[in-house]
Structure formats: structure tokens, C-alpha cells
Amino acid sequence: MREVFHQSLEHLQDQLVEIADLVAVSIEKATRSFATSDVALAEEVIADDAKIDKLAVELDEQAIEILARQQPVARDLRIVVTALRVSASLERMGDMSEHIAQLARLRFPERAIPKGLKGTFTRMGELDVEIARTLSDLLRTQDLRLADAIRNADDDVDELHANVFAKVLSDNWKGEAGATVDATLASRYHERFADHAVAVAKKVVYLATGDWAVDEEQIALALEAQVEAQSGTGLA
16 A cells, blocks of 8 residues: 555656656747747647646646555655645646747737847746746656756846836837837746746655755755665655
8 A cells, every 4th residue: 555655656756757847848938939939839828738737637636645545744744745836836837838829919910029029038038937846846757956057047137127117117118009018028927937937846845855945955865865775756
């Protein structure tokens, strides 16, 4: 029974990785459709979000079943509860991708990116794609050094987000009302996407270290402990 239980925990991890991989594909397509006004690609993102939602619901149902039947305690309980919370964050990341794609579809055949902000949004998109791919690797490998990479990239997204708001609020901004709304919403979606990724990374680090606020040295020690233990259980 214990072996079956551990297999269930490992399956939870596999499901999280699967969802994270789909989210990475989603944000890559969404940012590309936003930059190029590719409405067909935007439609793909919007349609595929239902699959992300479905997988998230299936994971939640499995986690609840584990809680009900296995009644896990201590670290096992933390793994299951964390899986539920991570699933919710990944689902919201998928929603942010969908919102970006919806903006592209709404403005088609015109470009959704307002004049003067193309470079900013191109870089925000690149960072969000990088964050999503790194998050998939973090969930797949539990290499806690990747959590730092996600936090650093999020700082860059936050800076770009602030730049967008400074731009549209400046006296030099000549964009129409629609362009202002598009810029504000798109920037917010990019920023929230990265924020959810940071939230997931923090949960993975917490499981490994037992501490919400850790530095690079503590992460390195946690990595050494992971290698020595060679447990390979769940999100360990």
C-alpha cells in the first residue's frame, strides 16, 4: 500500500509537469500571436486553455482522493496540499496566456501592440516564455537553483511593467484610448504570469528547505541533501 501511495505522489508530480509544459507552449504562442497579429495562433491558445483547465481539475480530484483515502501526514501531506496550490497557479498562468491571445484576436487585423512599445512587449514576452520553460524544468528536476532564475527574470518583467505604465501616463503618450487600454492590460497579464511562476517556485523551495525565505547558500545545502537522500518522492 505504501508503494502505491508513493506512486500516486509521483503521478501528481508528473501531472504538474504536463500542465506546466502546456502552459509554456501557451505563453509562447500567445506572445507570438500578440506580436504578429496571428489570429489563427491566438485562436489555438484560446481553444487549448480548456485542456489546461481539464488537467488541473483532474489533478485536483486525484489530490483530494489521496487526502481522503490515504490521510497523509507530515511531509506527504505538504506535498499533496502544495500540488493543489501549484495546480491553481498553473491554471491561472494559462488564463493569462489566453487573455493575451484574446487581445490579439480583438485587434485583428491591426497590431495589438501600441506604437512605441513593441520592444518592451517583445522583451516581456521573451521573459515570460523563459520563465515558463524554467518552471517546467524546476517541477521536473526539483533543481532549486532554477527558482532563483525565475525570481530574477520576474524582477526584469516587473521593471518592464513599470516602464509601460510610465509610458502611457507620460505627457508624451499619444496613443488613443484603445491603445492605452491594450497596453495596460497586456502589461498586467505578462506581469501576473510571471508572479504566478514565482509563487510556484517558492512552494517548491519551501518543500525542500522548510523555509519560505532562503538564500543561495541554503538552496545549495538543500540540493546536497536531495542528492544524498535520493528519495525521488513527489516534489521532494
